[in-house]
Amino acid sequence: MLDANLKAQLKSYLERITRPIEIVASLDDGAKSQEMLALLNDIVSSSDKITLDTNGSDARTPSFALNSPGQDIKLRFAGLPMGHEFTSLVLALLQVGGYPSKATEDTIEQARSLTGEFKFETYFSLTCQNCPDVVQALNLLAVLNPNVQHVAIEGSLFQQEVTDRQIMSVPSIYLNGELFGQGRMNLEEILAKIDTSAGDRQAEKLNAKEAFEVLVVGGGPAGSAAAIYAARKGIRTAVAAERFGGQVLDTMAIENFISVQHTEGPKLAVALEEHVKEYEVDIINLQRGEQLIPGQNGEPHQVKFASGGVLKGKTVILATGARWREMNVPGEQQYRNKGVAYCPHCDGPLFKGKRVAVIGGGNSGVEAAIDLAGIVSHVTLLEFDANLRADAVLQRKLHSLPNVTVLTSALTSEVTGDGQKVNGLRYKNRLTGEEITVELEGIFVQIGLLPNTEWLKGTIELSPRGEIIIDQRGETSIPGIFAAGDVTTVPFKQIVIAVGEGAKASLSAFDHLIRSSAPA
Structure with a gap:
């Protein structure tokens, strides 16, 4: 099933597991079951800590469950997790096998503290670049908390379920039999949705933070570059983003980012975040801007978020990007994700x-x-x-x-x-x-794209198309507030341009801080 190179990589990864893994497969005589059996045999041959039982009796065939003796883990793949989901399979094996997650300690503790019963089902397609985030988040949740079970279902292999549930968009997530969400979601977003008190706790944390010297709103290429260039100056920097990576997460193939011949949006988004984490930057996710309050008489600017929290910045860089433009015709919203x-x-x-x-x-x-x-x-x-x-x-x-x-x-x-x-x-x-x-x-x-500036109307100057008007330094109509990337009037909405504009806005913000703090 796997070629020699992939087998070698898999074997290398599985050397990291610290406890045994049991794979229980539910198979029939079909071709897909034979493919799954070949895949599972390749996995078993890659580690002496993994065993395979082919006598499973799950209703979904072919499928397989992952568990570890002494653990209570309810995690299953229904269908072949190849393509984009092969990474999800490898991560699931590592985590079931005791390898620690890269999630923050706060997120892991929040996941372990959940009470109740959570039966998740995720429908994915092998070509979906948004699906792995959801599958991996829910798999980890199932590993961390015995109250959570998760089945990742390959939609094309279980067409009758897709038809019965009228699924026309992936990822589609069901919780306890009811539609929970559609589209990309990470572990923090899922926890925020099922842990109803999480938003209030996060808002309290935001309100308690001192003013940053540079506050970046938006975590796409422009926001990432702005944060890195600010942090390299040694000044106190934060990035508040609704989802780190922004529009890049929804981009499949990227072939025009200079020096990178080919990559995919989600991979680039991960690389951007990892680069930002190399510096002392306070990364604050799940924050959607709701109101910009310019500072008066030398007071810091404030950004109020939908969570109820408020962050302050001596300078602010707006890099909220853009989203897919809609047709705005009758029936579009009614049949969104239904065709x-x-x-x-x-x-x-x-x-x-x-x-x-x-x-x-x-x-x-x-x-x-x-x-x-x-x-x-x-x-x-x-x-x-x-x-x-x-x-x-x-x-x-x-x-x-x-x-x-x-x-x-x-x-x-x-x-x-x-x-x-x-x-x-x-x-x-x-x-x-x-x-x-x-x-x-x-x-x-x-x-095309629509700039995410509705929350800024009446505060800073916008173009007739809703873009933030900036000068050659990236400064907006309000001193100390800058903008970069697809949200601005800069022509040619490209990743490489957004990165450059983010760096420029950050350097301009640093220059503003120096000049505004210098003695008369």
Whole structure:
């Protein structure tokens, strides 16, 4: 099942386990069960601390559970955890085998203190870059707390469950049989959702902190660079982020970050956070900005967060990034995650053999259509303008595909459905005025980004598009408040540009601190 190189890596990792692991597999005569058996045999051959029992009787077949003698761990994989989920399998083996997690002590203690019964089920796809965070977080929770059990389910292998539960987006997480959440979530976010007093405790911690010299709001490439450059100056720095990595977490392939020939968004996000952690930076996650209160008469600026907490900064760098732009047509919100999706890599496999549309003719839209064409039965790409805006090489590839229809001058006007899921869309031909209906099962929206600045309106100067207006130094309309990255008016929203802008804003903030503290 595993090639020689992967076996060698696995063997090296499994040398770290300190207690025995029992694998109990539930198999049948099918091809997938044979693949799973081959995988499990490879795992067993990689460590003398691992045993395999093939007499399991779980209702989901093929599947396997991981446990350790003397422990009460309820952790199961239903399906083959390969692709992006192979890392989740390796981590699960290490943690079940006693290897400590990298989670903070506070997070581990919070996980162990949970009371009640928590039966989690996560549906994933092998091409989903968002799913491993959820699977790994819930696996760790099951290792840490015997009140928690988790089953990670490969959606394409258990299609009947996916159909019965009308799952059209991954990761989809169920808790005690009810939908708990959809999309990327880390362990801290999951704990915050099930531990209702966690938010109040976090707000108290934030309010007790002294003013930082540089307070960065946002943990994407721009925010990470800003934090590193500030910390290198030896000044007190903090990063408050809703999710570290930002929009990068939702990016599949990254091939234009200079000196890195190829990587994936989640890997880059981890690397960014690890780099920031090399310095004395206070990283505060799960914080969404709600109000900016500029300081008066030399007082520090304040940022109020949705958690109720407030942080203070002598200077502030706003790097809150952007999010996927929505169509804002009837039916879009009603059928969000019920056929309307924004991540083709994550959710594409759920539409295998079905008809889908891609909205948007830029690079993102055309790349999505190309990828989906290899999975679904037919792709209809709709572009508002008269011509596609994607690179020529992508357009040539798109037009070479037999199961793709390209519609230009097409204004999407409505998402239609049967009350439970999408069954089509309506668009207007902008040349003829004709209203046309397309029958399909999925719609992938790829029409650009929207800056995360709603909470800043009325406080600092914004462009008509909602971007923060900055000068050549990255300073906003308020002295001592800077901004960087996709949230600003800087053209060309690219990771490499955001990193540079973050560094520039940080150096400008340091210069401001020096000048404002110098004696007259």
